[in-house]
Every structure is written in C-alpha cells, then in structure tokens.
Amino acid sequence: MARNPQTGRDGDGGDRDGARTPGPAAPQDPERAHSAREIAAAWERERPGTPVSSIGIVTPIWQLAKLFGDDRRRVLARAGVDTATLDLLSVLRRSGPPYALSTRELGRRSLVTAGAVSQRVARAEQEGLVTREAAGGRPRTVLVTLTPAGHDLVEATVDQVLHREADLVAGLTPEQQAGLTELLHVLLTDVQSRVGDDRLSQVGGE
Amino acid sequence: MARNPQTGRDGDGGDRDGARTPGPAAPQDPERAHSAREIAAAWERERPGTPVSSIGIVTPIWQLAKLFGDDRRRVLARAGVDTATLDLLSVLRRSGPPYALSTRELGRRSLVTAGAVSQRVARAEQEGLVTREAAGGRPRTVLVTLTPAGHDLVEATVDQVLHREADLVAGLTPEQQAGLTELLHVLLTDVQSRVGDDRLSQVGGE
DNA sequence: AGGTCTAAATTTAGCCCTAAACGGATCTGA
DNA sequence: TCAGATCCGTTTAGGGCTAAATTTAGACCT
Incomplete structure (x- = not known):
C-alpha cells in the first residue's frame, strides 16, 4: 500500500514540459518528485481554497515509507527473502x-x-x-x-x-531524532483512534 | 509499498523452542499492533545489542503510511476510484x-x-x-x-x-504540526540523498 | 439433540506494483 | 549509410495485498 506522494498538486501552472530541455529552467530538481511544499503551492495556485494543511505531514510520510520500503526490499533481495x-x-x-x-x-x-x-x-x-x-x-x-x-x-x-536504516536516518542530530520519534508517536496514537471512526469519513468531515 | 512495522529483532542464537508460555510478550493492547517502543524493547530483550536506534522513526512512518493509505482507499472507494x-x-x-x-x-x-x-x-x-x-x-x-x-x-x-486527512492529523497542535512538517522535510531530503548510494547498502554499512 | 450463530482461517477474484525483457526510434561514429 | 548504443514506453511474469465468499468448528438456544 502505501502509494503515492500526495493526491494532489504539482508544480507551477506552466511547466507543461512535454518536451523541452530538462535543464536549468525546470522548477526544482528535474530528477526528483515534487516536495510537499511544491505540491501545496500548486494546489493553492490552481484551486485557491483547497484544504492543503495536511500535505506537509501526509506527503513526506508516504514518500519516506516508499523510500524505506524500496530500500529494504533491495537489501533483502540479496539474501533471497522478501x-x-x-x-x-x-x-x-x-x-x-x-x-x-x-x-x-x-x-x-x-x-x-x-x-x-x-x-x-x-x-x-x-x-x-x-x-x-x-x-x-x-x-x-x-x-x-x-x-x-x-x-x-x-x-x-x-x-x-536495521543497521542500514540507522544509516539512512543518521543525517538527523540525536535531538532531531528524539523530537521526531516523539511527534510520530503522538500522531500515530491519535490517528489510530480516529481511523475506523466512520463519522469522520463523511464528506463534511467535522 | 509500504509494508510492515519493523523487521524487528530476533532473539538469541540457540534456544529454539524453549517450551511454553507465549505470555510475557503480550504487554499492551491486545487489539492493536505493537508500537515502536514495544518492538525495540522486544529486540533488546531477545537480542541485546541489536541496532534498534532507527525503529522509533521508521516503524511509525510505515504504520502511519499504511493507515493513511487504507483510509484514503476507503474514502475513494465510495467514489468508485482507486x-x-x-x-x-x-x-x-x-x-x-x-x-x-x-x-x-x-x-x-x-x-x-x-x-x-x-x-x-x-x-x-x-x-x-x-x-x-x-x-x-x-x-x-x-x-x-x-x-x-x-x-x-x-x-x-x-x-x-484532503479534508479527511486534515481531520486525521487534527489531534496535533499547530505547533506540533509545524515541527513535524519541518523534521519530516529535513529527513526526507536527507534520505533521498542517501538512498541509491549503493555503498551504504553493503552489510558493513555506515 | 438439533438448528442457528459466530469466530477463525482459508480461498478466490481482482487490483497494483516491480523488475526485466522487449520494441522501436534517434543519435553517434566510422 | 549503416552498425551499434541509447532512450522511452510498453509488455510480461510474478509477487503481494484487500475484500468478499467460503469452510469449519465450537457456542448458544429451545
């Protein structure tokens, strides 16, 4: 499951790109998926009023899950396990x-x-x-x-x-890791209590 | 993508089968998956020395990605889209x-x-x-x-x-959401630069 | 006892993805 | 101009998952 970045929005209005030079004129890194910031900005530009507040959290979580998952799969493939x-x-x-x-x-x-x-x-x-x-x-x-x-x-x-994954998160300072761990724990606990609560999945949401 | 909590650690080297009681391992809520903390603790108990440092970050990210993904799938199923x-x-x-x-x-x-x-x-x-x-x-x-x-x-x-997802993260205060967004952004940027770097995926890692 | 209900595991149908093989068109260089 | 290298997109083979149907074995009633 985990699927994609964010349902939504991508970059500016004009960079259609179909052809063109991938080079210097591109908005960001032409080789990388758009960041949550870019996606939210694109929503705002294309559809003012779109509720983008969750994108900064949900999108990077999906992207990270995908990166960690793909990486683990490759590491394990060498050992012949899935x-x-x-x-x-x-x-x-x-x-x-x-x-x-x-x-x-x-x-x-x-x-x-x-x-x-x-x-x-x-x-x-x-x-x-x-x-x-x-x-x-x-x-x-x-x-x-x-x-x-x-x-x-x-x-x-x-x-x-596990060693490989410790390497992957080693770019964060110990303080950042601790802070992130704490916030993720709080969010996870909270989301677990909300998911499955069908009242909230109605259109009008709260 | 995204697959499971954490590959976990396993225990000692030799005592296959011991014998009885599965008991002491069921520490918390019998209806919920284990938290990162419980998983890390189980590793430590079963295999002291296991490199558990990344579990507090990687595990909740996977669990959240799964919850968000499943939830979105259910919301969209009503509209007949995947x-x-x-x-x-x-x-x-x-x-x-x-x-x-x-x-x-x-x-x-x-x-x-x-x-x-x-x-x-x-x-x-x-x-x-x-x-x-x-x-x-x-x-x-x-x-x-x-x-x-x-x-x-x-x-x-x-x-x-997007509205539904905003509801799901609404349990965090605006300050917590901002802090989490920032930390996730930093981590994602860093992980993107490390993944694909094959030198790191060798056993010896780091 | 016999009929019904329920819970647990399995099976089935269908979706989606990755990796790798493939097909075709463009570029490169002799 | 022709062979080979490349690059893109598609196709194929196979894995893995969910949701729903199915099977089974106790539990519960009367």
Whole structure:
C-alpha cells in the first residue's frame, strides 16, 4: 500500500514540459518528485481554497515509507527473502521462545488482513521457514511456529536491515531524532483512534 | 509499498523452542499492533545489542503510511476510484492547463516505475479519464492529457480526501504540526540523498 | 439433540506494483 | 549509410495485498 506522494498538486501552472530541455529552467530538481511544499503551492495556485494543511505531514510520510520500503526490499533481495516474509519471521522471533503465535495474533501485529497472513504463512511454510499446526487453544486456532531455518534467516538479516536504516536516518542530530520519534508517536496514537471512526469519513468531515 | 512495522529483532542464537508460555510478550493492547517502543524493547530483550536506534522513526512512518493509505482507499472507494488513478489525475490537474504531461514526467512525479505509469495510464484511458497521443517533442514521447471527465473526477474527490486527512492529523497542535512538517522535510531530503548510494547498502554499512 | 450463530482461517477474484525483457526510434561514429 | 548504443514506453511474469465468499468448528438456544 502505501502509494503515492500526495493526491494532489504539482508544480507551477506552466511547466507543461512535454518536451523541452530538462535543464536549468525546470522548477526544482528535474530528477526528483515534487516536495510537499511544491505540491501545496500548486494546489493553492490552481484551486485557491483547497484544504492543503495536511500535505506537509501526509506527503513526506508516504514518500519516506516508499523510500524505506524500496530500500529494504533491495537489501533483502540479496539474501533471497522478501519483506513480507521477513516481517512474519521477525514477529515470531521477537515474541521469544517458543517462537509460536496464532494466525490471529500475527495479523494483529502485522497490520495486514487475515487473508494476507494466511498467504504469508503458506509461502513461508512452503520454504520450510515455519510450521503450521492446530492448537487446542481457542475454537479454530492455528499455531505458527518458527523453524530453525526460519530462525537462522532472521539472525542473518535483521542486523543488516536495521543497521542500514540507522544509516539512512543518521543525517538527523540525536535531538532531531528524539523530537521526531516523539511527534510520530503522538500522531500515530491519535490517528489510530480516529481511523475506523466512520463519522469522520463523511464528506463534511467535522 | 509500504509494508510492515519493523523487521524487528530476533532473539538469541540457540534456544529454539524453549517450551511454553507465549505470555510475557503480550504487554499492551491486545487489539492493536505493537508500537515502536514495544518492538525495540522486544529486540533488546531477545537480542541485546541489536541496532534498534532507527525503529522509533521508521516503524511509525510505515504504520502511519499504511493507515493513511487504507483510509484514503476507503474514502475513494465510495467514489468508485482507486488511489493510483486519482494520483495520476491529480498530478495532471495540478500541472495546470493544458493538463498534459509526458509519461516520463508522470513517472518522476509519482514515485513509481515506468511500467506502473504505463499501466495506470492504460487503465485511466480505458475509463475515459485521460487520452494518450504521440507528441513531437522528444524522440519517443507520449503525451497524456486529462479529459473533462478526468478533470471532473478530481474536482469531485480531492477536497474530500484532503479534508479527511486534515481531520486525521487534527489531534496535533499547530505547533506540533509545524515541527513535524519541518523534521519530516529535513529527513526526507536527507534520505533521498542517501538512498541509491549503493555503498551504504553493503552489510558493513555506515 | 438439533438448528442457528459466530469466530477463525482459508480461498478466490481482482487490483497494483516491480523488475526485466522487449520494441522501436534517434543519435553517434566510422 | 549503416552498425551499434541509447532512450522511452510498453509488455510480461510474478509477487503481494484487500475484500468478499467460503469452510469449519465450537457456542448458544429451545
């Protein structure tokens, strides 16, 4: 999911560009997507009154998620794993011995639908990274357990991924990182409480 | 894109299977995904020394991107559009009259591959939202132009989407929103300059 | 007991994306 | 002028996800 920058607006009114020289006359960096600032400015210019207030937050979050996701995918491709599988294995690994969770619990911790979990588990089982078995717990519970091969795969890749990501955010000072972490935490907590509240998704919004 | 919370850390090296209680790992709200803090703590507990420093930033960014993306998809489903199509139309709309851009330019502004742009345009063309024609400009350039129907669709949905997203971030004070916007901008700029730098994606990183 | 309800997992249909192979046109240089 | 290098856009193969339909097994009633 995560899809694109922001639904909206792009640069100035005139740089149609169809052909032209990509060079010096271009608005910004001709090789890069527009920034949230440029998108909001374009909205204002094209449609005065457009509610652009959220763009400065939502757009960079999507762009960053895309960059982090693509980067992780490339890092993991070298190890022959995909991000969805590593995510599954990591959740199990982090849960501690005996490295087993129900499908239900996996879904909750992975932010994907039950169907997606089912497919992830099936793929991982196919590759011998987890096992699946009925568990006596609740009615129809299935217990997914990490195999030694799955455990090894996590051990072999997690530090790589996390180290790489630490490098990617290293441009911020420790103070900036702390401030950003705090603000993101506050925003996430708040958004979680609002999403799913269907009253707000009506047109008139509040 | 955007996939999951955090690849997490996994635990120790040897104790496969231990045995029982999945217990102590379920610390918080049983209905919600784990927070970055809980994930980092689980790593520390299971594998002391894991480089968790980036988790406080990367994990909430993914979770937020997922929440925003899912929410937007649901809002747009009512209008019978998908997020990818609206993104395409919006880029054209905000480029201003004559609402036409080359495939190449569309790819740059959308953060997706050329193949994805081609497919998006084909779908939108199928629905009569854009037209596609050869343009004399560069060598093999194709010009994609918004139709009146496409223009109308943007007008009918963009405010809805942006208003909804403004509601979603309304829990932050104006000061917090400004601070977050600034930090995200700094981080994004920095990450863009680091991604693609292949030296960093080696294991040894940094 | 038997019928109905509900919860959990899976399956199915359809969408969208990436990576890589492909097709065609322009530029380059002998 | 012709071969090769390039550049753009499209097509193909395959992965991954969501939403909805389906299957199953206990739970609940009467």
